[in-house]
Each structure stands twice: as C-alpha cells, then as structure tokens.
Amino acid sequence: MGLKNYISDIYNGVKSLITGMKVTGHYFTHPGEIVTQQYPENRDTLKMFERFRGEVVLIHDENNMHKCTGCSACELACPNGSIEIISGKEIDPETGKSTKIIDTFVYHLSMCTFCNLCILSCPTDAIKMAQGFEHSVFDRSKLTKVLNKPGSKIMPGIK
Ligand code: SF4
Numbered sequence: 001m002g003l004k005n006y007i008s009d010i011y012n013g014v015k016s017l018i019t020g021m022k023v024t025g026h027y028f029t030h031p032g033e034i035v036t037q038q039y040p041e042n043r044d045t046l047k048m049f050e051r052f053r054g055e056v057v058l059i060h061d062e063n064n065m066h067k068c069t070g071c072s073a074c075e076l077a078c079p080n081g082s083i084e085i086i087s088g089k090e091i092d093p094e095t096g097k098s099t100k101i102i103d104t105f106v107y108h109l110s111m112c113t114f115c116n117l118c119i120l121s122c123p124t125d126a127i128k129m130a131q132g133f134e135h136s137v138f139d140r141s142k143l144t145k146v147l148n149k150p151g152s153k154i155m156p157g158i159k
C-alpha cells in the first residue's frame with residue numbers, strides 16, 4: 001500500500017468517525033429527543049410498520065369463516081416446508097359432489113423465513129402476514145401452529 005492510500009484511509013476513517021459522533025453528540029446534548037423505542041414499556045402503543053412480517057395467519061371473519069380451499073398452492077410455494085396442508089373431503093349440498101376442503105393448516109413458525117411467497121401464491125387471499133413478533137417460547141414445538149380455528153368453515157362462493 002502506498003503512503004498516499006494509507007493517508008487517504010486514515011482521512012476517510014476519521015471523517016466517518018466524526019460523522020457518526022456528530023449524530024451521537026446531538027442526541028447526547030438534547031436528552032428530550034428520544035429516537036429509540038422504549039420496548040417493552042411501549043407495548044400498549046407500539047405500532048409496527050405496515051410492511052413488517054411477523055407471522056403467517058389465516059384470515060377468519062366474525063362468523064369464523066375463512067377463504068382457504070385447501071388447494072396447497074402455499075405449501076408448494078414455500079421453499080422450506082414451513083406449511084403443511086392436510087385436506088379432507090366434503091359433500092357439496094348443492095351439487096351432491098365430493099369437494100376438497102381444508103382439514104388442518106399446519107404452520108411451522110420456527111422454520112419460516114417470512115419470505116411472503118405463500119401469501120403471493122394464494123389464489124383466494126386467504127392468508128396474510130400479521131405483525132405479531134413476540135414468539136419466544138421455552139418449548140420449540142409451540143411454534144408449530146394450526147391456523148384454521150376450531151369449527152371454522154370456508155366462506156360460501158369461494159372455490
Ligand atoms: S413466508 Fe415464506 S418461509 Fe414462511 S411459510 Fe410463507 S413461503 Fe414459507
């Protein structure tokens with residue numbers, strides 16, 4: 001390394017240090033301006049950014065109905081097997097034909113990388129990313145969740 005490069009590196013290092021210290025110095029001398037989030041004290045008022053991806057959820061309405069047909073597109077789209085769709089059959093009262101329905105929607109939160117591919121692949125917009133982020137547990141098996149609520153049914157007209 002030439003002397004010129006050596007001096008230039010020192011100059012750039014000192015310059016970046018001073019730039020960083022300027023920000024630190026500002027907040028050190030203005031204690032009223034808090035820029036950090038006071039977590040967990042702010043739990044009640046904490047609002048995450050809209051784009052934040054905390055976990056996959058199956059959307060249910062107030063009548064415990066969802067839009068999941070059990071088509072498995074999300075399971076196929078997931079790159080690491082975080083979703084398992086166990087489907088069943090039901091007789092359609094209108095046509096008398098046997099139709100596929102979701103039996104159990106298994107989601108392994110511990111494996112999920114929050115890539116959003118499952119959400120994008122769902123043809124009925126049945127799932128979405130929710131913003132919950134406090135997922136710490138002592139027992140890893142608790143991170144395997146069933147997303148369809150007990151007794152829930154598919155909304156009429158969703159195929
Ligand atoms: S967000 Fe990505 S990793 Fe997580 S379940 Fe969906 S597809 Fe799989």
Ligand code: SF4
Pocket residue numbers: 067068069070071072073074075085121122123124125126127
């Ligand atoms: S969530 Fe969507 S993609 Fe996944 S099985 Fe249900 S309908 Fe298909």
